[in-house]
Amino acid sequence: MNDFGYSRAASIDEAVALARQPGAMLLAGGTTLVDLSKCDVARPNALVDISRIPGLDEVRLDEDNAAIGALATMSHVAVQAGIRENFPAISESLLLAASAQLRNMATIGGNLMQRTRCVYFRDPAGYSACNKRDPGSGCAALGGIAHDHAVLGASDACIAVYPGDLAVALTALEAVVRTNLREIQIRDFFVEPGDTPQRETVLEPGEMITEIIVPRSPLSANSTYLKVRERKSYEFASASAAVGLAFEADGRTIRDIHVALGGLATKPWRALAVEEALRGKIIDEQAIRDVSRLAVEGAVAQGANAYKIELAPRVVARAILKVGGIQ
């Protein structure tokens, strides 16, 4: 592990100022950063502990939005009555993630910033080639064991999956990431790897997440997060889907639907084609199963991850049927 300095910020301004030191990184729960420092993937020179900045761990609900403080822990947010009732997909995505211990530590802002679980990325001693870790060094995952890698949004430089659950729910619910500088729509927050897989979000140096804003609507209140994985608990998604659905007054015509995928892509993936095909339609099981295949339009398998292309539409369909009241 790199030998690093440590300072504790008392305010957002102080945190941002301290973060401008060369090689400085922000520390909140530490579940990603301490782990990756041990793996020698993260090599900070200085950690700026933001976890005691007052006022950033609150969850507030008004008529229009939920405002989730960046330092609220996953376990705290998951059980808030206002979140469970008005944004079930958020609560479910949090409770299906990690373990009780990790959820007590990890913060909402840090959760968005978690790094991929790609085994090649996490093992610098074993694999020197990783464009995400060391730009231009190549990609050991290409041609490697592909079982967990992305089938959507990949590039010749990187096929690593975005591992998180919460961000998938936030993508379906069109959340806004508020920083010390600006507001960023969640669809613009994460970026595909392209030629620069080392860049995973649009955050700039000196920028820090302060709050997540999630708009309230009938769609957010009728939402769910479905996660399919290789163990019953404490495992990353093989495929997951967050769906929010609002009916017209007749209770069966789909007024609006949002669908996002996890475990499949290099970033939380919005399935707009599925949404467009269902908007304005009367809910119907067979139509949903057919249309869910559009979720993996353009997917490319690397061999052992081909199962994801078959699995994902079924996960999407099950999630839609659930919020549609059919199953």
Next chain:
Amino acid sequence: MATLRSMELEINGRQHALTLEPRVTLLDALREHLGLTGTKKGCDQGQCGACTVHVDGERVLACLTLAVQAEGRKVTTIEGLAQADGALHPVQAAFVEEDAFQCGYCTPGQIMSAVACIREGHAGSDEEIREYMAGNLCRCGAYPNIVSAVRKAAKEVA
């Protein structure tokens, strides 16, 4: 080189003055600097739960917590669970009675996790116990007896 940092840690109700590199984890501070070896180092990367301790009453992983992050917090380890006269905590007693371990290496973490699991109200059924104890792996596979012990202790504590 990073500067050594002086810190006070409150472990099991006692104050300890330490001078450590900031990169020292709470787990290494407990085991290597304070001689509290009850908390176990399993994977050391947040995947097995063997290092589970309580910080301000909540279960966390000591291997992914820097010691300096615990400054000003109340840390409880397995050594702090029994009463001063040696009487076991009900969860410890239930693990003995239900034979909820084989090699015993994961046991301190299992017990610390179980105490919190019961306190959180997540021990209402075997299914719930399994879900909320999922962060504690047991390579001997003592899971059925661990579930029995948690179920039994939950009834006694209630």
